[in-house]
Amino acid sequence: MDDLFKREKYGHLSRSLAAGGEPRFSYEIGNIAYWSPGPDIAIFYDHDGQSIPDPGIVVLGEIGSGADALKKYDGTVDVTIEAVD
Template sequence: MRIRLTAGETVLNATLDDNATARDFASLLPLTLQMNELLEREKYGHLPRSLAAGGKPQFRYEVGNVVYWSPGPDIAVFYDHDGQSIPAPGIIILGEIDSGADAFKKYDGTVEVTVEAVD
Protein backbone atom coordinates (compact mmCIF):
# COMPACT_ATOMS: atom_id res chain seq x y z
CA MET A 1 0.00 0.00 0.00
CA ARG A 2 1.19 3.52 -0.80
CA ILE A 3 0.91 6.28 1.80
CA ARG A 4 1.58 10.00 1.88
CA LEU A 5 3.08 11.89 4.84
CA THR A 6 2.45 15.63 4.90
CA ALA A 7 4.24 17.99 7.31
CA GLY A 8 3.68 21.65 6.52
CA GLU A 9 4.72 22.05 2.88
CA THR A 10 6.68 18.78 2.91
CA VAL A 11 4.95 15.89 1.14
CA LEU A 12 6.63 12.47 1.16
CA ASN A 13 5.42 9.23 -0.39
CA ALA A 14 6.12 5.82 1.08
CA THR A 15 5.32 2.15 0.57
CA LEU A 16 4.11 0.04 3.47
CA ASP A 17 5.54 -3.45 3.95
CA ASP A 18 3.29 -6.49 3.70
CA ASN A 19 3.06 -7.57 7.33
CA ALA A 20 0.28 -7.67 9.93
CA THR A 21 1.60 -4.65 11.80
CA ALA A 22 1.73 -2.47 8.67
CA ARG A 23 -1.75 -3.60 7.63
CA ASP A 24 -3.10 -2.71 11.09
CA PHE A 25 -1.42 0.69 10.85
CA ALA A 26 -3.08 1.23 7.46
CA SER A 27 -6.47 0.57 9.08
CA LEU A 28 -5.97 3.74 11.19
CA LEU A 29 -5.52 6.01 8.17
CA PRO A 30 -6.04 8.85 7.62
CA LEU A 31 -4.30 9.96 10.79
CA THR A 32 -2.88 13.28 11.97
CA LEU A 33 -0.21 13.15 14.67
CA GLN A 34 1.91 15.61 16.61
CA MET A 35 5.39 14.24 15.90
CA ASN A 36 8.18 15.11 18.30
CA GLU A 37 11.93 15.24 17.89
CA LEU A 38 14.06 12.39 19.23
CA LEU A 39 17.87 12.30 19.19
CA GLU A 40 18.06 14.55 16.10
CA ARG A 41 17.47 11.46 13.94
CA GLU A 42 13.74 10.80 14.05
CA LYS A 43 10.28 12.22 14.51
CA TYR A 44 7.82 10.16 16.53
CA GLY A 45 4.13 10.43 17.29
CA HIS A 46 1.82 8.62 19.68
CA LEU A 47 -0.73 6.30 18.06
CA PRO A 48 -4.32 6.08 19.33
CA ARG A 49 -3.88 2.36 20.07
CA SER A 50 -1.38 -0.48 19.92
CA LEU A 51 -0.91 -2.27 16.61
CA ALA A 52 -1.14 -6.00 15.92
CA ALA A 53 2.06 -7.98 16.17
CA GLY A 54 3.31 -9.42 12.93
CA GLY A 55 6.44 -7.69 11.78
CA LYS A 56 9.88 -8.93 12.75
CA PRO A 57 11.53 -6.76 15.47
CA GLN A 58 14.64 -4.93 14.23
CA PHE A 59 17.42 -3.28 16.21
CA ARG A 60 18.89 -1.28 13.33
CA TYR A 61 17.26 1.31 11.11
CA GLU A 62 17.87 3.14 7.86
CA VAL A 63 17.09 6.72 6.89
CA GLY A 64 13.59 6.72 5.41
CA ASN A 65 12.24 3.89 7.59
CA VAL A 66 8.71 4.33 8.90
CA VAL A 67 8.55 2.21 12.04
CA TYR A 68 6.41 1.09 14.95
CA TRP A 69 7.69 1.25 18.55
CA SER A 70 5.32 -0.89 20.60
CA PRO A 71 6.01 0.53 24.09
CA GLY A 72 4.60 3.92 22.98
CA PRO A 73 2.70 2.88 21.05
CA ASP A 74 4.38 5.19 18.55
CA ILE A 75 5.15 5.57 14.89
CA ALA A 76 8.52 7.06 13.97
CA VAL A 77 10.18 8.33 10.81
CA PHE A 78 13.98 8.19 10.66
CA TYR A 79 15.47 11.15 8.79
CA ASP A 80 19.12 10.87 9.88
CA HIS A 81 21.46 8.14 11.11
CA ASP A 82 23.60 8.39 14.24
CA GLY A 83 25.05 4.87 14.17
CA GLN A 84 23.21 3.82 17.32
CA SER A 85 21.12 0.66 17.59
CA ILE A 86 17.53 0.51 18.82
CA PRO A 87 16.94 -0.76 22.37
CA ALA A 88 14.70 -3.74 23.21
CA PRO A 89 12.03 -4.57 22.25
CA GLY A 90 13.17 -3.14 18.91
CA ILE A 91 11.13 -1.57 16.13
CA ILE A 92 8.91 -3.08 13.48
CA ILE A 93 9.45 -1.66 10.01
CA LEU A 94 6.13 -0.48 8.61
CA GLY A 95 7.49 0.86 5.34
CA GLU A 96 9.96 3.04 3.54
CA ILE A 97 9.82 6.66 2.34
CA ASP A 98 10.68 6.84 -1.37
CA SER A 99 13.08 9.77 -0.99
CA GLY A 100 13.52 13.04 0.87
CA ALA A 101 13.14 11.85 4.47
CA ASP A 102 15.84 14.34 5.45
CA ALA A 103 13.22 17.08 4.91
CA PHE A 104 12.17 16.42 8.51
CA LYS A 105 15.46 18.03 9.64
CA LYS A 106 13.98 21.46 9.00
CA TYR A 107 11.26 21.00 11.61
CA ASP A 108 12.61 21.79 15.07
CA GLY A 109 10.69 20.24 17.93
CA THR A 110 7.13 19.19 17.19
CA VAL A 111 5.47 19.12 13.77
CA GLU A 112 1.96 18.05 12.78
CA VAL A 113 2.07 15.18 10.27
CA THR A 114 -0.87 13.76 8.35
CA VAL A 115 -0.55 10.19 7.08
CA GLU A 116 -3.03 9.02 4.45
CA ALA A 117 -3.45 6.15 2.03
CA VAL A 118 -2.94 7.04 -1.64
CA ASP A 119 -4.00 3.70 -3.20
Protein backbone atom coordinates in the same frame (compact mmCIF):
# COMPACT_ATOMS: atom_id res chain seq x y z
CA MET B 1 5.29 14.63 15.78
CA ASP B 2 8.02 15.40 18.27
CA ASP B 3 11.75 15.08 17.69
CA LEU B 4 13.93 12.40 19.28
CA PHE B 5 17.75 12.38 19.17
CA LYS B 6 17.76 14.61 16.05
CA ARG B 7 17.23 11.44 14.00
CA GLU B 8 13.50 10.74 14.11
CA LYS B 9 10.09 12.31 14.44
CA TYR B 10 7.73 10.27 16.60
CA GLY B 11 4.14 10.42 17.70
CA HIS B 12 2.11 8.56 20.28
CA LEU B 13 -0.72 6.42 18.92
CA SER B 14 -4.09 6.24 20.66
CA ARG B 15 -3.86 2.44 20.76
CA SER B 16 -1.43 -0.38 20.06
CA LEU B 17 -1.16 -1.85 16.58
CA ALA B 18 -1.37 -5.54 15.81
CA ALA B 19 1.73 -5.26 13.65
CA GLY B 20 3.44 -8.48 12.68
CA GLY B 21 6.95 -8.77 11.42
CA GLU B 22 10.35 -9.35 12.85
CA PRO B 23 11.59 -6.75 15.32
CA ARG B 24 14.62 -4.84 14.06
CA PHE B 25 17.30 -3.16 16.11
CA SER B 26 18.60 -0.94 13.31
CA TYR B 27 16.93 1.47 10.93
CA GLU B 28 17.43 3.24 7.63
CA ILE B 29 16.66 6.83 6.74
CA GLY B 30 13.09 6.92 5.49
CA ASN B 31 11.82 4.01 7.61
CA ILE B 32 8.35 4.43 9.08
CA ALA B 33 8.38 2.21 12.14
CA TYR B 34 6.23 1.09 15.03
CA TRP B 35 7.68 0.95 18.55
CA SER B 36 5.32 -1.09 20.71
CA PRO B 37 6.20 0.11 24.23
CA GLY B 38 4.97 3.62 23.36
CA PRO B 39 2.90 2.73 21.43
CA ASP B 40 4.61 5.10 19.03
CA ILE B 41 5.21 5.51 15.33
CA ALA B 42 8.45 7.07 14.08
CA ILE B 43 9.89 8.41 10.85
CA PHE B 44 13.68 8.22 10.70
CA TYR B 45 15.24 11.17 8.87
CA ASP B 46 18.91 10.91 9.93
CA HIS B 47 21.25 8.22 11.16
CA ASP B 48 23.36 8.53 14.31
CA GLY B 49 24.85 5.02 14.30
CA GLN B 50 22.95 3.98 17.43
CA SER B 51 20.86 0.82 17.63
CA ILE B 52 17.24 0.58 18.74
CA PRO B 53 16.70 -0.82 22.27
CA ASP B 54 14.55 -3.87 23.10
CA PRO B 55 11.96 -4.77 21.97
CA GLY B 56 13.08 -3.17 18.70
CA ILE B 57 10.93 -1.65 15.97
CA VAL B 58 8.72 -3.09 13.26
CA VAL B 59 9.16 -1.30 9.94
CA LEU B 60 5.71 -0.53 8.49
CA GLY B 61 6.80 1.32 5.38
CA GLU B 62 9.32 3.61 3.85
CA ILE B 63 9.61 7.10 2.44
CA GLY B 64 11.37 6.68 -0.90
CA SER B 65 12.94 10.13 -0.92
CA GLY B 66 12.83 13.39 0.97
CA ALA B 67 12.76 12.10 4.57
CA ASP B 68 15.78 14.29 5.31
CA ALA B 69 13.52 17.34 4.85
CA LEU B 70 12.37 16.70 8.43
CA LYS B 71 15.84 17.85 9.61
CA LYS B 72 14.86 21.48 9.19
CA TYR B 73 12.10 21.19 11.83
CA ASP B 74 13.75 21.35 15.26
CA GLY B 75 10.62 20.81 17.29
CA THR B 76 7.13 19.48 16.75
CA VAL B 77 5.76 19.07 13.23
CA ASP B 78 2.37 17.89 11.90
CA VAL B 79 2.68 14.80 9.69
CA THR B 80 0.02 12.85 7.80
CA ILE B 81 0.74 9.26 6.84
CA GLU B 82 -1.40 7.62 4.16
CA ALA B 83 -1.18 4.18 2.59
CA VAL B 84 -0.39 4.06 -1.12
CA ASP B 85 -1.97 1.35 -3.27
